[in-house]
Amino acid sequence: MAGSLIKIQEVVASNSANVTLTGMSSTYNVYKFVMTNVIPINDNVHTFARFTESGTPNTTSNYDAAYKNLNTSSFSNSSYTNRDNFYLINNYIGTPTGETGQAVCYIFNSQESGEYTFITQEITSAGHTYSLWGNQGGGVMTVSSVVDGIQIYMESGNIASGIFSLYGLRK
Secondary structure, eight states, X not given: OTTOEEEEEEEEEEEESEEEEEOOOTTOXXXXXXXXXXXXXXXXXXXXXXXXXXXXXXXXXXXXXXXXXEESXXXXXXXXXXXXXXXXXXXXXXXXXXXXXXXXXXXXXXXXXXXXXXXXXXXXXXXXXXXXXXXXXXXXXXXXXXXXXXXXXXXXXXXXXXXXXXXXXXX
C-alpha cells in the first residue's frame, strides 16, 4: 500500500468563510478527505459540508445520512434526509481552549455521472461542555452528477483555523 495515497490539495484555514477542496477527477476511484484541529470563530456551532460540481457547491436538498453518535455518557443513532448539506461535526464546537474537531472521510462514485456520490465519515470532537464526541456513518448526495470536490463551512461565522486535505487513492 506504500505510495497509494496521493495528496491532491491541502488548505490551512485562517479566519476562512469556508474551505473548498477540488481536484477530484477520473484519475482515482476513491478519495480521502481529512480535516484536523478545526476550530470555529463562533462558539457552539456545527461543521457542515457539501459536494461541489465544477467548483460550485451543490446546495439542493438532496443530502441523506445516517450515523452512530458516541459521546462520553451515551450513544445514539442519527439520520436525516433531504438536507442541503452533510453534518461533518454534529457536536457543537467553539472558542474555549480545547474545543476542536477532526474527520476522516472517504468519497465514492464522484466521477460516475449516472451514480450517486457517497461519503463515509469518522469524526471526533471535543466540544461544548468539554464533552468528547464521535460519529461513524455515511451519507449520499441523491443526485446523479460528477462531483469534483467538497466544501466545508461552519453553521455560523468563519473557520478560525484547521488543516483540510484531499487525497486520491491509487487505482
